[in-house]
Amino acid sequence: MTEPLVLGIETSCDETGIGIVRGRTLLSNTIASSMDEHSRYGGVVPEVAARAHLEALQPSIDAALDEAGVSLRDLDAVAVTSGPGLAGALMVGVGAAKGLAVSLDKPLYAVNHLVGHIAADILTPESEPLEYPTVALLVSGGHTSLLHVRDLTTDVEMLGETMDDAAGEAFDKVARLLSLPYPGGPEIDRAAVDGDPDAIRFPRGLSRASDMAKHRYDFSFSGLKTAVARWVERCEADGVPVPVADVAASFREAVVDVLVTKALAACADLGVPRLLLGGGVIANRRLREVALSRAEAAGVTVRIPPLSLCTDNGAMIAALAAELISSGRHPSTLAFGADSTLPVTEIQVAERLTVPS
């Protein structure tokens, strides 16, 4: 089969993503977000997200088919995120994907969300094909992971991940400390415009020499968040106004510094002069700027898919499945579930041993 037509369903967090691809060509990237419903809670509420997925799925699938100009009957396969992510949210997508696959009598591919973020890059026809191996830094409200990608469909290794909050969560929590609305990323960015990133030296998590043996590529943002909280409290105790711009800029600098430092350390250690960025936090301009300039100095090429493909989406899930199909992989059985902690080494879940005749 050349150029398989695949519909991907992604519901691992607060975006209901439906994507349609033909091979490496993007036909639709339809996203319904429940972000507004989470804003009053200051973070993603799993039950709110899962309820929103159930409501958004059918209209999103209809919209994606419309945009792509294809019908369900035309599909060669259905793809779905099996994990990692919020269990209850994932299960809505898994239930829908199975119902659709059985209804259409089409093969179903259950895939890994994190590897999907890497697959987003192959949907950019104007750029050269992704070269392997590459280091990938995936940063969002749900995950902060550093990966070594030797092959998209067969060989991805987790180098490190966050031990506590995801970077995006840290932005949300610090925004709250500064009385800024949710989501925190763009708010912190706005507040930091006139701030001095060097005004306050906030801690860089897991960056001491003593951390290097065990946590060289791991991240931790809870200490940073606490440091910001202490700083804000001290201002209040001293009766001086919180210098919001400086705090925002210095906090952001600490996050960006540790992300870029560890990603480039991995590139250097592994002798891999390529870095792929993915995840919603890549929308942060300062992170992109620092990554690009420091990577250039280190002789590392940086790839950043379009931001609409960096945030969680169904197109990346469809793209990963299309690559699996093109490489001859069998579909998944119908017996998989949602795995909130699915390891990145499981690129496809529950592959059939043989294709039934």
Next chain:
Amino acid sequence: MILAVDTSLGTAVATVGDDGVRAEASTADPLGHAEVIGDLLQRVIDGTDDAPVTQVVAGMGPGPFTGLRIGIAAARAFALGRGIPVLPVPSHFAPALRAIEADAVTGRFAIVTDARRREVAVTVFDGTDADGIPHVAADTVLVPRADLGSALEGLRAIEVSTLSAADLATVAARALRAGRQLADDEPLYMRHPDVTVPGAPKKVGL
């Protein structure tokens, strides 16, 4: 041919035609809906010969949210794939029909299902109406399990931990014949999302 799917308790799938039940598959496991729903659907579709499914029925709960949604999502996606409609039906109608027609229960009685957190979901029925659909005498409510006895005031309680998707399809067939809608598109969640709006940030101490 009606295909009914319910994951409010275990996972239950069935097809029912004018001549009765065509295929049925279920598990009683109150967990693992996501894992089993695909194979159960496939088995029922394979067992329904060549008769095309023309209508899907989704059990709308009450039931633990996470599992309940899986069946509704699967039912809706199946219908989308075939270009056919979905009729939502409250899940308690299935055991109510069984009590009345198979077990000959007369008068008022309560269908009771576990709602987790030491609560049960209770719907009071009283026979069937002119369309042959169980008549709801009191809408579904959540009651602390410890208070169930006093809440029912001597009314007969029928507690079930599984239900039949074929029964659900039978109720739906009668509703369709009568042109009636038995539920909204929103699942019978019975509870608000379990969250609190955050107050001021906690002090971490200086």
